[in-house]
Amino acid sequence: MDQIFVALKHWLLGQLATILPAWLLPVVSALMSIAAIIGVFATLFAIMTILERKGLGRIQNRYGPNRVGPFGFLQPAADGIKAIIKEDVVPRAADKVVHFLAPVVLVIPALLVYSVLPIGRNMVAIDLDAGLLFFFAVGAASELAVFMAGWSSRNKYALLGAMRAVAQMVSYEIPLILSTISVVMITGTLSPVKIVEAQSTHAGLLPDWFVFTPWGFAGFILFMISANAEANRSPFDLPEGESELVAGYFTEYSGFKFALFFLAEYLGLFAVSGLGITLFLGGWNSPFAALDFVPSWAWFFAKLLGLIVLFIWTRGTLPRLRVDQLMNFAWKFMIPMVLINLVAAAAWHYVGGGFARWFVSGAIVLGSYLLLGRGLFHGKGITKRTYRYAE
Amino acid sequence: MLGEGIIKGMAETARNFLGSYVSDERLTTVQYPEERIPQIENARQFPFLVFDGDDPMKGMRCVACQICEKECPPKCIYIVKSKDKKPDYKNQQQFYPATFDIDLSVCMSCGICAEVCPFESIKMDTEFELSTTDRFGGLLVNKHQLAKSNGHYRKIHPGDAAASDAALAAELAKAQAKAKADVEAKAKAAAEAKAKAAVQPTPAT
Numbered sequence: 001m002d003q004i005f006v007a008l009k010h011w012l013l014g015q016l017a018t019i020l021p022a023w024l025l026p027v028v029s030a031l032m033s034i035a036a037i038i039g040v041f042a043t044l045f046a047i048m049t050i051l052e053r054k055g056l057g058r059i060q061n062r063y064g065p066n067r068v069g070p071f072g073f074l075q076p077a078a079d080g081i082k083a084i085i086k087e088d089v090v091p092r093a094a095d096k097v098v099h100f101l102a103p104v105v106l107v108i109p110a111l112l113v114y115s116v117l118p119i120g121r122n123m124v125a126i127d128l129d130a131g132l133l134f135f136f137a138v139g140a141a142s143e144l145a146v147f148m149a150g151w152s153s154r155n156k157y158a159l160l161g162a163m164r165a166v167a168q169m170v171s172y173e174i175p176l177i178l179s180t181i182s183v184v185m186i187t188g189t190l191s192p193v194k195i196v197e198a199q200s201t202h203a204g205l206l207p208d209w210f211v212f213t214p215w216g217f218a219g220f221i222l223f224m225i226s227a228n229a230e231a232n233r234s235p236f237d238l239p240e241g242e243s244e245l246v247a248g249y250f251t252e253y254s255g256f257k258f259a260l261f262f263l264a265e266y267l268g269l270f271a272v273s274g275l276g277i278t279l280f281l282g283g284w285n286s287p288f289a290a291l292d293f294v295p296s297w298a299w300f301f302a303k304l305l306g307l308i309v310l311f312i313w314t315r316g317t318l319p320r321l322r323v324d325q326l327m328n329f330a331w332k333f334m335i336p337m338v339l340i341n342l343v344a345a346a347a348w349h350y351v352g353g354g355f356a357r358w359f360v361s362g363a364i365v366l367g368s369y370l371l372l373g374r375g376l377f378h379g380k381g382i383t384k385r386t387y388r389y390a391e
Numbered sequence: 392m393l394g395e396g397i398i399k400g401m402a403e404t405a406r407n408f409l410g411s412y413v414s415d416e417r418l419t420t421v422q423y424p425e426e427r428i429p430q431i432e433n434a435r436q437f438p439f440l441v442f443d444g445d446d447p448m449k450g451m452r453c454v455a456c457q458i459c460e461k462e463c464p465p466k467c468i469y470i471v472k473s474k475d476k477k478p479d480y481k482n483q484q485q486f487y488p489a490t491f492d493i494d495l496s497v498c499m500s501c502g503i504c505a506e507v508c509p510f511e512s513i514k515m516d517t518e519f520e521l522s523t524t525d526r527f528g529g530l531l532v533n534k535h536q537l538a539k540s541n542g543h544y545r546k547i548h549p550g551d552a553a554a555s556d557a558a559l560a561a562e563l564a565k566a567q568a569k570a571k572a573d574v575e576a577k578a579k580a581a582a583e584a585k586a587k588a589a590v591q592p593t594p595a596t
Contacts, residue, residue, distance in 0.1 A: 059404045061417045317404045318397065333393075373393025 002295045005036070006122050033125040037114045044304075045266045046076035052312045059316035083259035091154060091252050098152035103253065103260035106145035109138045110267035117274045118193050120284045120297030131192045132184065135275060136177050139230075142268060143169045146239070146249050149261070153252035161248025164323065165239030169230060171330040176226035176272075178338035179219045182345035183210055183279045192275070196283030209282035214362035215344040218369070220280040222338055224310070227272040229330070231265060233311060235318035238326060273307040274300070333376050340368040432548060435502050435515035437532075438493060439539040443480055447538035448487075452512035454479065455488040459504035459513055467497035468504065480559065481566045491534035495521060511555045517547045 009032055016028060050065065050073055057064025066072040090099055116131035118124040128134050143166050150162020184190060187198045201208045210216030229236040232248075240248040250261045277283060281303050284296035321329070344364040351357040411417045421428055438459075444450035455472040471490035479485045502515045516539065523529030545552040 055408065058408045058411045061407055061411050061419065063418065063420050063422070313401060313404065313408075316408075317400045370392065376393060 001293075002121055002297075004295070005120070005297065009033075030125075033115075034111075037125065038111065041111075041114065041267055041270055042263070044270060044301075045263055046080070048266055048270075048308055049079070049262075050075050051308070052315070055309070055312045056316045059313075080259070083256050086255035088255040088257060089252075093154040094252060095152040095154070098148050099252070100257075102145050102149035102152060103250075103257045103264070105148060106142055106264040107260055107267070109141040109145075110264045110271065112138045113268075113271045114274070116192055117271065118196050118278060118283055119274075119300050120295065123284075123297060124193055127193050128191065130190045132180060132190045132195075132275075135192075135271075136173075139268070139271070140173060142264070145264075149253070150249035153249075155252050157245050158249050158251045161239050161241070161245045161251065164241075164245075165232060165249055167323075168232070168236065168239060168326060168330075171327060172226045172229035172236075172334070175222055175330065175334040175338045176230055178335070179223040179226065179341065180275075180279055181338075182215050182219050182341055185342065185345050186210070186349060192278045192283075196278055196285065199282040200285045202289050207282055207285060207287050209280065209285070209287075211280040211282075213348060214358065214365045215341055215348055216280055218337070218341050218344065218365045220276065222334060222341065223276050223280065224307075226334065227269070227276060228311065228314065229326075230272060231269040233265075233269065234315040235321050236326060237320060238323060241320065269311065270304065270308075273304055273311070276307065277303045328376065333372050336372055337368060340364060430517050430547075432550060434517045435505075436500055436519045437495065437498060437516050437521060438502075438504050438513050438537070439516045439543075440491065440534060440537045441512055441514055441541050441544055442538050443541050447535070447540075449477070450480075451487060451534075451538060452479070452510050453488050453491065454485040454510055454512070455491075456510070458507050458509070462503050462507045464501060464503060465497045465499050467494040467499075468492070469494075481563055483566075488534060491537060493532050493537060495530040495532055496526070511559055514544055514548070514551070514555075 009029070012032065013025060013029055017025060020028065053075070054064035054066075054072065064072065065075045068074040068078045090096060113135050115125040116128050116134050146165045146169070147162045150158045150160075150165070153159070183195060187195050189195060189198075199207070199209050206212045211220045232239050238248075239245075240250075245251070250258060253261060277300060284300040286292050286294055286296075286299050344361045347364060348357050348361040351360045407417070441452050442448075442450035443452065455470055457470050457472070460466075460468045460470045469490065469492040470488050473487045473489040476484040477487050500515070504513050505515050541552070541556075544555070
């Protein structure tokens with residue numbers, strides 16, 4: 001059961017080997033992996049849109065979409081059909097080539113990063129030694145696409161949105177990458193597959209996942225916050241900011257190009273969540289040895305769904321930040337915190353086993369968290385706001 | 392401490408999320424086509440013409456005075472006065488509207504027509520599902536479509552309808568009293584004239 005998809009692929013390739021020339025087989029093998037990745041994660045995108053809309057609705061004491069199909073679960077299909085049959089409007093002043101290329105360029109890196117994610121045991125499209133590096137190198141290309149979209153639209157709101165998006169993504173790229181460095185320091189490898197293997201043992205009650213260490217926990221939280229900002233999701237959705245910038249850098253897009261922006265956004269979110277799972281939550285490993293009979297890919301997707309719920313929950317909870325708050329948070333809190341986290345990881349490695357390393361590493365993380373948190377509020381004079389007419 | 396408020400907020404939204412599955416009071420949504428809330432009595436949407444009795448055209452109260460046409464701010468009412476007359480509820484001969492059209496796309500539901508009408512003839516309806524598939528002819532409502540019975544008016548606005556009925560009854564009573572007084576006065580005058588004639592015979596010339 002665990003290897004069912006791997007076995008299926010090998011069997012299919014074995015069958016095809018009899019009819020296809022040998023040089024074509026690697027291409028077919030790659031195409032099969034690509035088809036599987038696109039199919040699975042595009043389906044997950046559809047599931048997430050409906051889950052998100054229903055979840056946000058319930059958080060706001062509404063029903064959410066409940067008209068199309070049973071309990072509204074066919075809503076994504078209706079939305080997809082609508083997006084396809086809508087007119088594709090291109091502004092007359094727009095740079096047509098760049099305007100067309102931007103959504104394509106945005107989707108490609110979002111899909112490419114999946115090639116190094118271990119979805120299950122032996123289930124990784126390319127087992128790169130520098131997979132982590134590849135992930136961030138390709139993922140950073142999405143900023144270019146965002147700016148292409150904003151610039152080619154010839155619309156001041158689109159351009160403003162793109163500027164905000166690039167400023168935000170560049171700022172949060174640093175904590176995103178630095179928070180993963182601690183894992184690389186401890187495991188000594190950049191390969192996602194080896195990082196997952198390093199977390200496959202069980203020590204006592206808890207599994208050896210990095211999230212159950214002081215530096216890993218802090219790193220995971222920092223990683224998730226940066227991932228949220230990278231994916232332009234609330235509370236960091238300033239680039240879109242539908243109440244002030246209409247839709248930000250994709251204001252001038254309609255029809256399926258608009259849907260592609262959403263697809264890329266959600267694919268990026270899944271990819272970065274998948275990386276978070278790989279680095280901190282033990283990848284496809286089961287939490288307890290007794291649960292090892294559940295297939296590894298099932299564990300991966302269960303964790304992914306858990307993180308998706310977390311993302312929806314935070315989106316339903318937190319209001320949007322201001323630009324200055326966003327930048328302050330990135331440069332005055334996130335970056336110092338990830339740098340200190342590296343020290344905590346080093347302490348974990350060098351202090352030696354037992355209680356001492358928990359104490360030292362935990363103290364570094366907690367102390368810096370408290371001090372930096374205070375520093376963020378310093379001089380702000382934040383008091384409880386009183387309202388004269390409301391209440 | 393940093394993050395305290397976020398935890399509190401997350402707890403609050405989680406309570407909302409779970410609570411919406413448990414208690415129906417949290418969900419304020421009325422799922423409109425299937426569920427409806429009763430309309431408040433003062434709801435108003437689009438005017439209609441009140442008629443008495445069974446035949447809409449015969450019992451129509453409108454006398455084509457055209458006050459509503461003149462008062463209508465967006466000028467959505469179009470009336471053509473009839474050439475002949477028909478008896479009204481007081482059995483007086485009155486004009487009636489040969490044409491009475493209201494353009495639904497222009498009407499702004501202000502209800503001024505109903506306010507200025509001295510004949511309790513045009514009133515505001517509560518019907519709000521007025522969309523049509525024809526945006527020209529379908530939105531021009533003629534007098535046959537506008538005519539609705541007094542019973543309908545009593546049903547949608549009981550308070551206003553009672554006041555309107557009372558006003559009309561008072562009018563009728565006044566008219567009847569006046570008619571009676573007129574008849575009596577006429578009879579009296581006739582009697583007096585007769586008496587006078589009897590007392591004072593015409594002088595022979």
